[in-house]
Amino acid sequence: MFGGTFDPPHVGHLVAAIDARQALELDIVLLVVANAPWQKIGSRQVSPAADRLAMVRAAVADAPGLEVSDIEIARGGLSYTADTLEALRGQEPGAELFLVLGNDAAAGFATWERHEEVARLARLVVVDRPGTPTPIDDGFAWTRVDIPELEISSTELRQRVAEGRSIRYLTPEGVATCIGERGLYR
Numbered sequence: 001m002f003g004g005t006f007d008p009p010h011v012g013h014l015v016a017a018i019d020a021r022q023a024l025e026l027d028i029v030l031l032v033v034a035n036a037p038w039q040k041i042g043s044r045q046v047s048p049a050a051d052r053l054a055m056v057r058a059a060v061a062d063a064p065g066l067e068v069s070d071i072e073i074a075r076g077g078l079s080y081t082a083d084t085l086e087a088l089r090g091q092e093p094g095a096e097l098f099l100v101l102g103n104d105a106a107a108g109f110a111t112w113e114r115h116e117e118v119a120r121l122a123r124l125v126v127v128d129r130p131g132t133p134t135p136i137d138d139g140f141a142w143t144r145v146d147i148p149e150l151e152i153s154s155t156e157l158r159q160r161v162a163e164g165r166s167i168r169y170l171t172p173e174g175v176a177t178c179i180g181e182r183g184l185y186r
Contacts, residue, residue, distance in 0.1 A: 002017050002032070003031075004031075004105075006033055008055050009154075010157055012152045012153075013059070015147055020100045020127055024143070029067070035049050036049075041078070061172075125144075128144050157185075
C-alpha cells in the first residue's frame with residue numbers, strides 16, 4: 001500500500017511505487033487515495049477526492065503492478081491508515097502487507113493516529129534518496145528502498161498550474177489532461 005493525497009500525483013510518486021515494487025518483489029503496489037487526509041485538514045484546501053482519484057487512475061493507466069484503490073473514499077470520513085490496513089487484511093487475510101512511505105511521511109510516522117497499530121499490521125518501508133537516509137523512529141522495524149532524488153512536489157505542481165506554467169514531464173500526460181479538463185488548481 002502506498003497511500004496519499006495525490007493532489008496531484010507526479011513522477012516522484014510513480015518512481016517510488018515502481019522502485020518499491022521491484023526492490024521488495026511485491027505482486028502489486030496499491031495506490032490508495034485518501035478521502036479526507038486528517039493531517040492536511042485546515043492546513044490547505046484539498047481537491048475533491050473524485051478529482052484526485054481520477055488523476056491517480058490516469059497516472060497508473062498502463063503501469064504494470066500498480067493499482068489504484070478508492071477504499072478510503074468509499075469508507076468516507078477522515079482517512080486513517082490503520083483503518084485501511086485493517087480493511088485490506090479483511091479482504092486478503094493471507095496477504096503480507098507493506099506500507100510504502102515517502103521520506104517526509106516516514107519522518108513524521110510517530111505523530112500518526114494509531115501508528116503502533118499501523119506498524120503491527122504492515123511492514124514499514126521508507127523510500128529514501130541514496131546517501132541521505134531519512135531520520136526515522138528506530139522504535140520500529142523499517143525497510144529502506146533507495147530511489148533517485150527527484151525534487152518535485154505536488155505543491156510545486158499546483159503552483160505551476162495556477163501560474164499557467166507547464167507541468168509536462170513532471171507528471172504523466174494523462175494527469176495533466178485530467179487537470180485541464182477538470183479546471184483544477186486555477
